[in-house]
Amino acid sequence: MRIVIVGGGISGLSTAFYVKQYRPECEVTVLERHDRLGGTVGTREIGGFRFEQGSNGFLSSKSDTLDLVKASGGEHLLLPSCDVARIRYIYKDTLHRLPESPPTFLGTGLLSWRGKLRTLAEVVVPARRDGADESVQSFGYRRVGREFTDTFLDAMTAGIYASTPQALSVKAAFPLVTALERDYGGLFRGMIAKRKNKAGPGGILMSFVGGMSTYIGHLGSVLDADVRTGVEVEGVSHERGRYRLHTDDGSLEADRLVLATPAYVAADLIRDMDAGAAGRLERIDYSPISVVGFGFHRLEHPLNGFGLLTTASARKPVLGVLWDSAIFPDRAPQGAKALRVMIGGQRQPELARQEDDRLIDTAIRGIRETMRIDVAPDVTFVKRWDRGIPNYPVGHLANVDTLFERLRVHPGLYLNSNAYYGIGLNDCVRNSREVARKVVEEA
Numbered sequence: 001m002r003i004v005i006v007g008g009g010i011s012g013l014s015t016a017f018y019v020k021q022y023r024p025e026c027e028v029t030v031l032e033r034h035d036r037l038g039g040t041v042g043t044r045e046i047g048g049f050r051f052e053q054g055s056n057g058f059l060s061s062k063s064d065t066l067d068l069v070k071a072s073g074g075e076h077l078l079l080p081s082c083d084v085a086r087i088r089y090i091y092k093d094t095l096h097r098l099p100e101s102p103p104t105f106l107g108t109g110l111l112s113w114r115g116k117l118r119t120l121a122e123v124v125v126p127a128r129r130d131g132a133d134e135s136v137q138s139f140g141y142r143r144v145g146r147e148f149t150d151t152f153l154d155a156m157t158a159g160i161y162a163s164t165p166q167a168l169s170v171k172a173a174f175p176l177v178t179a180l181e182r183d184y185g186g187l188f189r190g191m192i193a194k195r196k197n198k199a200g201p202g203g204i205l206m207s208f209v210g211g212m213s214t215y216i217g218h219l220g221s222v223l224d225a226d227v228r229t230g231v232e233v234e235g236v237s238h239e240r241g242r243y244r245l246h247t248d249d250g251s252l253e254a255d256r257l258v259l260a261t262p263a264y265v266a267a268d269l270i271r272d273m274d275a276g277a278a279g280r281l282e283r284i285d286y287s288p289i290s291v292v293g294f295g296f297h298r299l300e301h302p303l304n305g306f307g308l309l310t311t312a313s314a315r316k317p318v319l320g321v322l323w324d325s326a327i328f329p330d331r332a333p334q335g336a337k338a339l340r341v342m343i344g345g346q347r348q349p350e351l352a353r354q355e356d357d358r359l360i361d362t363a364i365r366g367i368r369e370t371m372r373i374d375v376a377p378d379v380t381f382v383k384r385w386d387r388g389i390p391n392y393p394v395g396h397l398a399n400v401d402t403l404f405e406r407l408r409v410h411p412g413l414y415l416n417s418n419a420y421y422g423i424g425l426n427d428c429v430r431n432s433r434e435v436a437r438k439v440v441e442e443a
Contacts, residue, residue: 001026003439004245004252006233006269007260008032009039011416011428013216014068015258016225018436021071026440028225029254031247033232037220040388041425043211046379048333049295050211051340053383056322057081057212058425061203065429074208074218081205085327087305090155091314091370097305115147127185133394136173137165143187155309158319161423162287162345162389164312172392205306207328236269238410256412256439260432262286263419264387274410280403284396284419286387288352292341292363293324295379299337301371307339308370312347318366319345340381341366346391356382390419414439 003019005012008030016028036042040054058065060080069075088098092110099105106116122144134142136157140149149165157163161173171178180190208214220227232248236257243257259266267281303323310316319342325332332338341363344352351362359382367373400420407413416435418428 001255002253003028003256003258004243004254005030005258005260006245007039007258007265007417008034008037008220008227008229009260009417009428010041010216010425011039011418011432012258012260013037013219013223014429014432015260015416015436015439016223016227017068017072017219018433019439020224022436023440024224028223029252030223030225030227031231031233031245032227032229035230037227037229038213038216040385041212041216043213044293044381044383045211046293046381047295049293049336049338049379049381050331051291051293051295051324051338051381051383052212053291054385055212055425056324056327056340057205057207059203060206062426062430064426064433066206068219068429068433069215072219072222074215074222077208077214077218079207079209079328079330081207081306081327082329084304085205085306089305089308090151091308091310091316092151093314095308095370110151111147115145115151118145119148121145123186123188125186127181129182131182133169133171133397135166135394136168136170139170139178140165143181150313151311154311154313155320158312158345158347159309159342161391162289162319162342162347163391164346167346167391167393169392169394169396172396205327209330211331233269236273238273238413243412254412256414256442258414258416258435258439260416262387262417263390263415266415266417270413274406277403277406277410280399280406281415281419283399285391285393287345287389287391288349288384288386289319289345289388290343290352290354290359290382290384292343292359293338293379293381294341294363294367294377295332295336295338295381296375297333297336297378299373299375301337301373303337303339310370316366316369317348317351317362318343318370319347321367321370336378339367345389352384352388353386356384359384390423411442 005016016030042053044051089095096110099108140153153165157165180187184190233245235246237244243254263281263284267278271278303326307322309320322340325338414435
């Protein structure tokens with residue numbers, strides 16, 4: 001049986017790995033249109049500094065990625081973040097350390113006393129039981145109040161999704177949060193119960209020695225598959241029970257086909273075969289985001305923490321700043337420091353689409369206004385993503401469920417990327433393992 005996977009990002013590579021784990025006899029081909037593997041995951045080294053163009057790691061609180069790393073023989077490449085990475089900041093009117101305990105929450109200047117009392121009153125807010133979808137903003141206003149939502153949830157959605165509370169579905173973006181209300185009647189009640197059961201959130205941010213590309217290279221090298229880069233798939237058709245892929249290098253057939261691509265790419269590939277499914281795929285929106293990295297051979301700022309996120313009310317030109325060399329010291333030469341600035345998103349999409357020189361100016365202004373850094377960087381890195389991170393609005397899950405139900409009329413065709421059920425590395429690996437299981441079980 002021949003299985004073809006279109007897309008050589010973490011979703012495509014993980015799917016290929018698990019298919020061979022489940023059914024070693026399967027013939028697996030991976031097609032990637034770019035000349036490198038990894039998709040949005042990739043590390044650039046410039047002048048001894050290492051900058052991630054996308055994700056900088058994954059949390060060990062979920063075992064999905066760790067299990068893949070161990071199964072693929074890459075455990076020796078793992079690099080845990082430094083302890084200082086647990087310290088995080090939010091910029092509102094000034095820079096505030098994110099509270100990590102009840103006493104520090106009560107003492108934070110991020111909320112007024114009225115806002116703190118409203119947040120604590122969450123324990124008496126009735127649970128919503130109808131299961132209806134709602135925005136993160138609506139959920140937050142209802143459970144923890146406007147002030148907490150416009151500060152903490154606003155910064156969090158910017159940092160994770162490059163989005164805003166009003167533009168995100170809470171069920172799609174934060175399913176564990178809605179589960180707390182559903183299962184325990186409230187957020188605080190749920191967190192207390194999970195802590196008693198030692199099942200609360202936690203974990204360590206993990207990456208790899210030399211950056212995320214190190215593991216992508218390792219995974220690609222150990223795959224028992226035909227991996228082809230620089231191959232553009234231009235369309236897909238279904239003929240006599242098999243799928244035919246039309247590429248810029250000819251064509252090939254597959255018994256099973258996995259489209260591990262962004263939703264808009266998958267839409268173009270299957271449009272002639274199923275215009276309705278393509279339309280569903282096109283409803284999935286992406287947030288534009290640009291990454292600007294700076295390397296400093298000398299910088300007085302201690303970078304003592306993970307970094308900072310801004311709130312919309314702060315009216316700053318950046319979503320946040322990651323203090324990379326504090327998180328993973330090998331991101332900068334000895335004695336030097338590196339950071340990355342995130343620009344744009346759903347909050348200010350026009351800023352993400354600026355030319356490189358304007359992006360650099362915006363990033364410099366951002367670190368000057370939030371961190372008081374007024375030193376010219378020695379090394380600069382820029383990566384623009386016109387469609388960077390999938391945005392899950394209210395109705396996203398209903399759209400995706402309908403899409404996947406429609407695809408049942410195309411047996412042997414599977415969709416797998418961060419566009420559907422989770423954008424994090426752990427989500428992608430978990431979904432890839434599940435898709436691989438379906439591929440071999442339905443064979």
